[in-house]
């Protein structure tokens with residue numbers, strides 16, 4: 001489905017089968033000299049066909065089209081290699097590129113999951129079922145790296161890049177000052193809560209996320225265009241809800257912890273998740289992986305707040321209240 005968001009500014013809805021996100025919003029801006037496509041969908045046929053159809057319907061010439069990727073996740077970046085042409089500029093977060101271009105990253109994540117109690121015999125299966133691993137771009141094109149405060153201009157639109165680490169370390173939102181439009185990527189979603197994960201205790205991604213919510217709180221945005229599902233206008237109201245959600249989640253982690261000692265995988269198994277499964281054991285392996293990453297982010301946050309202690313003397317990292 002395609003709709004016109006503003007003058008010469010469109011959204012293509014790209015289906016994401018089997019993902020709780022349901023679809024990706026790819027934004028397309030047409031201008032006289034160049035076009036810009038913001039985010040692209042997974043590198044898989046169903047997404048590619050939806051993009052082809054949209055591009056055709058909007059009469060977009062890809063040889064005069066540039067791309068901007070809000071963050072490295074495969075549902076946003078996966079198709080860029082197949083859509084870009086030799087003359088395309090691909091704007092990509094400088095910080096996310098460090099991870100995106102690191103070929104050893106999956107191995108490091110697997111080791112890390114194991115250190116956090118993820119069952120060793122399920123690690124390889126978890127990786128093979130990870131959508132980011134399955135549906136990422138197979139070759140990496142040349143990237144034009146961007147960061148906080150950079151400007152990207154297309155036709156009548158001038159977007160200011162706002163660094164919003166949390167969902168990924170290099171996540172970028174785009175703000176059009178004059179038209180008061182915020183393209184929020186996966187930093188702020190309306191219908192669902194953005195996933196916050198951590199795969200390193202060096203990074204306090206939930207703390208970063210909360211700070212990044214504050215970074216965009218006072219923007220006088222009339223409309224917010226997220227990476228998935230519905231547009232919305234009450235930016236402050238939505239940010240307040242997200243902050244409360246994570247505060248409640250952190251309290252839930254403390255409850256699950258009780259007086260004992262637990263690792264992140266055990267904490268994830270005890271938390272409540274918005275998924276159609278009766279028990280933790282029935283969760284698809286990829287969802288267990290995401291849940292564990294989210295538990296780690298909350299544990300790291302609680303540690304930094306002085307509410308939990310991290311024990312690193314054994315092979316598997318644990319926490320104690």
Ligand SMILES: [Zn+2]
Nearest residue numbers: 071073167186
């Ligand atoms: Zn994402």
